[in-house]
Amino acid sequence: MGKRLRVKNLDRCIGCLECVYACSRTNEKLLSNYRSSITVKASGGIERNYVVVVCRGCRSPPCAPACPIPGAIKPRQGGGVIVDREICDASKCNQECIEACPIPGAIHIDVDINKAIVCRQCGACVQYCSTGVLVMEEATGEW
């Protein structure tokens, strides 16, 4: 079974954004803070902790069955989903995947290409997290 991404030590985040860039560099061939499946932001001033927003890799992902376009979002073995970029088309739906996901920001629509952007559990970000916030783990939790 494949591993999935876990935000294990959020309190250690220093806000360097290397995970954000690693995701877009690896998966999109882009240098971007926007076309990335991970968002890092401050949670009310720099004195407070950072927030890392990313897909939680559910084994029964609510986004997949909510999608009205057949085959656009498929559950991934080991947790999470895979978006088929050939099929996904946000201009032909009401962004039901975002509505179905209880974590705001875990899925977003890139308005330039009209596709859902969501983590595919590749782990590229983990290699560039210098403080051990992000890890890849076997899915053992109930979700």
Added chain:
Amino acid sequence: MVGELKVLYPNILEINLSDLSFEIYESENLFDKYMGGIGVGIELLNQHLQTGVDPLSPENVVIFAIGPLNTYFPVASKTCAVFKSPLTGNLGESYAGGRLSTAMRFNNLGVIILKGKSPEPIYFVSYEDGVQFVNAKPLMYMSPNTTGRIIREKIGHPGNRSVVTIGPAGERLIPYACATVDRTRHFGRTGLGAVLGSKNVKGFAIIGDQPISLESNTNYKQYRRVFREIYKKTTETNLMAKYHVLGTAAGILPLNALKSLPTKNFAESYFEEAENISGEYFASELLGKRVACGGCPIGCIHLAILRERWEKGTVADIHSIAVSYDYELIYALGSNLKIGNAKDILKLIEAIEKEGMDAISTGVVLAWLAEAYERNLISPKDTEGELIRFGRVDDFLSIIGKISKATEESELYYTASKGVEALVEKYGGNDFGIRVAKLEPAGYRTGYYAIMGFLVGGRHSHLDNAGYSLDQKVLNKPITFEQGMNSLMNEEEWRNVLNSMVICLFARGVYDMNTTIQALESLKINRTDEELLKIGKEIQRKRLQFKYAEGFSLKEAYQKFPKRFTEMMTAHGYLEKENFDKLLALYSKEAEKRYAIKVD
């Protein structure tokens, strides 16, 4: 849309504040010819600034520039600001981190040029499609951080923005006012805050989230490989370890042990209470968290949590604030003022932060005042009844605001608000007036090269050529004066290259010549060793040319050396005037040869 993003060289945003207009245009071959950062900055300053203008007049020009490596590579996280300095009267140059360089990158801006003066206080916001000017009159005299918070709430876009602000000191044109970037970073040195204040710019924000195609702008495979190598060098070797563990404050104890930690206005070089203000002490007792600039996995920004009980409060009347500390602040507001309590240093940092002043300059001004007071050069009448004594934090806390808010009626504090040079001109005390070429120095009493580095450096900063570092390197490996001065000049030229990229100089060990060339090559910028060195030298020639055209006199700056420089015990023993004379002569001869300009 991404397919169309073939931008390697970003745009120039030119703002004319006088009529609140702006223009965004292509940089064409500017970055090809001058790399970026200081290379582009000094070129544009020469193009846009008339010689001899008042630095606080609308005619002054501010250039912000990033370079080719920014955001593409780890620790290439700085932005370069170039302007005419109101403090030194010549080259104003300062670097800041935060998220400014990444925000500019994702806004596709390589350069921001500010000209003229806004009729009223404003801040401006650069969006992808243009600039909005916002009335900042209701924000006048707010602290940099309150201003920043308000701007952030107004503009939104968390995570994709950077906000630069000034405080009351900038608005009151104090020539060592700083500009604060994203709450904890600063364009500290040489007075950018006052120049922005003189232009009625209370702050600005850059919002950027445009993706950049790595397929069109890089040799993608090579880029990923070089990125990985640099990342590993940054995080897995000891090249930068000191910065993330204790931060720059790690330097306090070693420099103290070397008899090189400026203490009591540079009169002493060893502080008996150094352990209580060391990086080790701060980390174990006060450090709350570390944070990082955008695109830097190090996280050298050390935030201490200062818990303060209210005056006359109960045990529960307490508040906590986060204060960022660094080596230079601990020297300037600690050992140099004989403050041996870490919490007291944090209180001073916070007080200065609220006014928006450069902490190094402010600390050295406070030290001069304390010494002048001790020597009765200034009287209680001058101080308006305030006591100004070394080692007394409350004395200093009560005059920081007086300096920031001083009007001409309050002669001493008004003069102090102009810097140590102004104090010496008015009250005397040159012997202990610690400044080099009008700039209050960073905290190193290491030997000849630290002092000479301040003097001959393009912006008179310790970071120009790292004389303090050379002093330490040659402790057990003596070199000739000629070798020493050559080494300083080579270092400054190489730093011009790094400051064109624009990397954080803390990563200078990571970005050696070969690594820099490979990083550039992966971005399809092919440069040889010789070409880079030539660029560094050419930038140095232009920086010096700018200074001398603006009336800088090396001889005059040298003649004003405080006597203390030759009375100082340092890591290299006492320094002698004859040796300074020799070093200066060697420098002048070599500089004229290298840069083909008259250096005197």
